[in-house]
Amino acid sequence: MEDIENTILEYVIDEYLEDEDDEIGPNSPLISSGIVDSFSMVSLKTFLERKYNISIPDDKATPEAFDTVNRIADVVRSFIS
Amino acid sequence: MAYSEKARNFYQGELRDIKEGGLFKEERFIQSPQSAEIKVEYPSGAQPMDVINMCANNYLGLSSHPEVIKASHQGLDDRGFGMSSVRFICGTQDIHRTLEDKLTKFLETEDTILFASCMDANAGVFEAVFNDQDVLIADRLVHASIVDGMRLCKALNESYKHSNMEHLEKKLQTYQDARFRCIVTDGVFSMDGDTAKLDEICDLAEKYDALVFVDDSHATGFLGKRGKGTHELKGVLGRIDIITTTLGKALGGASGGCVSGRKEIVEMCRQRARPYLFSNAMPPVVVAASNKVMDLIMGSTERRDKLENNTKFWRKSLLEAGFDIKDGDTPIVPIMLYNAKLSQDMSRDLYQEGIYAIGFFFPVVPKGQARIRTQISAGHDINHLERALEAFIKVGKKYNILGKTKDEIIEMYGL
Ligand SMILES: Cc1ncc(COP(=O)(O)O)c(C=O)c1O
Numbered sequence: 001m002e003d004i005e006n007t008i009l010e011y012v013i014d015e016y017l018e019d020e021d022d023e024i025g026p027n028s029p030l031i032s033s034g035i036v037d038s039f040s041m042v043s044l045k046t047f048l049e050r051k052y053n054i055s056i057p058d059d060k061a062t063p064e065a066f067d068t069v070n071r072i073a074d075v076v077r078s079f080i081s
Numbered sequence: 082m083a084y085s086e087k088a089r090n091f092y093q094g095e096l097r098d099i100k101e102g103g104l105f106k107e108e109r110f111i112q113s114p115q116s117a118e119i120k121v122e123y124p125s126g127a128q129p130m131d132v133i134n135m136c137a138n139n140y141l142g143l144s145s146h147p148e149v150i151k152a153s154h155q156g157l158d159d160r161g162f163g164m165s166s167v168r169f170i171c172g173t174q175d176i177h178r179t180l181e182d183k184l185t186k187f188l189e190t191e192d193t194i195l196f197a198s199c200m201d202a203n204a205g206v207f208e209a210v211f212n213d214q215d216v217l218i219a220d221r222l223v224h225a226s227i228v229d230g231m232r233l234c235k236a237l238n239e240s241y242k243h244s245n246m247e248h249l250e251k252k253l254q255t256y257q258d259a260r261f262r263c264i265v266t267d268g269v270f271s272m273d274g275d276t277a278k279l280d281e282i283c284d285l286a287e288k289y290d291a292l293v294f295v296d297d298s299h300a301t302g303f304l305g306k307r308g309k310g311t312h313e314l315k316g317v318l319g320r321i322d323i324i325t326t327t328l329g330k331a332l333g334g335a336s337g338g339c340v341s342g343r344k345e346i347v348e349m350c351r352q353r354a355r356p357y358l359f360s361n362a363m364p365p366v367v368v369a370a371s372n373k374v375m376d377l378i379m380g381s382t383e384r385r386d387k388l389e390n391n392t393k394f395w396r397k398s399l400l401e402a403g404f405d406i407k408d409g410d411t412p413i414v415p416i417m418l419y420n421a422k423l424s425q426d427m428s429r430d431l432y433q434e435g436i437y438a439i440g441f442f443f444p445v446v447p448k449g450q451a452r453i454r455t456q457i458s459a460g461h462d463i464n465h466l467e468r469a470l471e472a473f474i475k476v477g478k479k480y481n482i483l484g485k486t487k488d489e490i491i492e493m494y495g496l
Contacts, residue, residue, distance in 0.1 A: 018242065034448050039228050040221055040240045043252075 004073045011047055012069060016040065026069040041066060048072070054079040103421070104444075114145040115334060117460040121437060133465050135438040135455045138330035140303050140412055141384045142460025148377065149333050149370045156369020164362040168195075169351070172362030180368050183375040184341055188301070188309060188326075189318045192347040195368075197360050199298050199327035199338030200226040205354030206294075206325060206340050207234035214260035217294075218252045220244065220277065222270050224296055231265070243270075246281050253289035261292060263323075268297035268311030269304065272446050272454065274413030276304070279315040286320075294323040298338075299413065302331035302378050303459075308385040322346065328367070333374040335367045388412055388459040391466060395457050398470050403484035404477060412457035415441075416473075417450070419487065420494035424451040427476050434472035449496040 005026050013024065016036050030036045036044065045061050048054070056079060065075050099105050109123040115137060122129045143149055156176070166172035181193040196202040203226040207217060215236040219227065222243045231238045239256070241249040249264065256262055264286055266277040279295065286293045297310040305313025312321050323346055328337035340350050350357055378384065392412045399406050405417045418424045424440030431438050431453075442451035457466075477483045482490055 016242075034443070039219075039238070042238045043240055046237065046239070 002073070004076055005069055007051070008048070008072050008076070009069045012036070012044070015043060015047070024069075026073075028069070029067050030069070031063045031067045036066075038063060044072070048076055052076055052080055103425075115139055116145050117142070117458060117462070117465050119437065123432070130432075130435065132432065132435045132437040133461075133469050134458075135436060135469055137334075137456060137458060138299070139334050139458050139460055140299075140331035140388055140456070141378065142388075142458050143332065143374055143377065143384070144334035144460075146333075146377070149373050152373035153366045153370035157366045160365035160369065162366065163364055166362060167358060167360065168362045169358065174365060174368070176365060176368045176372060177362065180372050180375065181339070183372060183379070184339055187375060187379055188312075188324055188341045190321075190324060190341040191344040193339050193341040194347050194350045194354075194357065195363055196338045196340070196354075196356055197363060198329060198336055199296070199325055200229075201356035201360065202325040202338040202340050203227045203230040203296060204233060205230065205356040206323065206346075206350055207231055207236065208355065209350050209353035210323075210346055211236040211261060211263065213237075215263065216256040216259040216261075217263050217265050218249065218256070218291070219265035220267065220270075222272070223265060223267050224271065224298070227265060227267075227296055236263075244275070244278055246278060246285065249282070250285055250289070253285060253291055257289065262289065263292040263294055265294045266296070267299070268295045269299035269411050269413065271299050271413060272415065272441065272452075273407050274409040274411045274415060274454075275407065276300075276311050276314065276409070276411060279311055279317050279321070283317045283320045292322040293320070294325075295321050296325045298325070298327040298330055299411070301326040302374075303385040303388050304411065307382060308378055328371050328374075332378075333367075333370055335370065337363050337367055337371060384459040388457065391459065391461050391463070392457045394463065395455070395466055395470075398466070399473070402470065402474050402477065404473070404482075405485070405487055405490065407452075414455045414457065415452040416455065417452050417487065417490075418482070418494075419449055419451055419491050419496060421451040423480065423482075423490075423494045424453055427480060428453055430476045430479065431472055434475060436469050436472045438469075449491075 009026060045056055049056060060075060066072050109121050111119050111121050112129050113120040117134055119132060119134050120129045121132055160174055164172040177195060181195055184193040207230045211234050213235040216239055217231050217236045218239045218241060220243055221240045239252055241252050253262060264282055269276050283293060300310040302308050304310050312318050323342040325340050340347060396414055407415045421442035424442055428438060428440040438453050438455050440453050
């Protein structure tokens, strides 16, 4: 797994999981499974924007595009380059 | 007519999906005043049944109190039926201002502004006070009306894990560069019946220079020794900058809400809050009755004391009977069942036993956390609660959940 994926996964675990025992991976659904809801998703977007010094427009931060760590990493990459 | 077949088919499909998802809500028609015992027609067209109401927000039993009814009759005679105006044109009577002053005195704040509902108060206050230089940091379980209000405001919408003070502190640290930070929470969380840690929240707010917002809809009138709310219970009277609350629950239960707090913030709402500026004034009947409600609760703690005793009795009895309930000291007492269908089945059986209590499941509560939520009232007498307990035990036995742990219930019924 690459750096960006790792960073995001770590953040998601820290930010959203209530139970230490819950396990998630880079392909676990986050939004469709209810782990992250559209209200709390804002903190993820803000984290990414601050961390990578990018600006993600709302129409790119859709629940579909943000549903797994891998997909989120793709979004981030598309703005870094 | 532009309501095309395409539109009709689309909405029929949506409604079918809601039904198939088991999320279709149906109203039950109550043929009596709101009270501990009500007459309910359910399903629609069925023979009405007399049932004990275990799911109203009528915490103080004031919804149909004779003195409140009398005051509303008097209000109708003295000040008429409707205002036909927003507050700032010609919709403010002396009794509106009296009610705002009584709420200010009771809540121990600096000033108060009425709204048509607490939903409106929450929808209007953030946008009136904060802008894109600010950050709102909300508990993740705040009420939907707060989420909507935050979304209408240009401030950054942040959140912290439910009642997790370390997480909140981290967020406050992250946003030290914002103009204003505001911590946003419910006083009592309506699905779990737990209270916000307002003492710790106020300390963090001081340490990191943040304002504190509390929606005390499920606490005003009865929490704390004089019933002022969660801020009294947690010893932080005078330290909450913005309180919103409703007149639609404990305080007579008709309608109305308010923003109460720092006087500049309340004044900003009078100047800028859109639901205040663009929606009709509260009707005189409701204002007159609400003034009476405030006199009753400021004159005596008898009703909140009875509610506290009822709550203790109910919580203790359920625990002794072997139910798995959420800890807390509020009159919201959730009985945990975890499985959505089990919560529906038990609610239906309870109804047949003459007990009206509703099952809640995803998406109203998180997945795998289905429950029957009971709400205690000062309108209940111990014999109501004893009859309810008997029915709960009977139904609990039928489903074999008494004395069972969370894991055992999940083992039997799944999530
Ligand atoms: C915490 C909370 N805030 C606000 C509201 C809305 O209050 P009102 O009915 O006055 O709009 C409710 C009612 O459901 C609530 O539970």
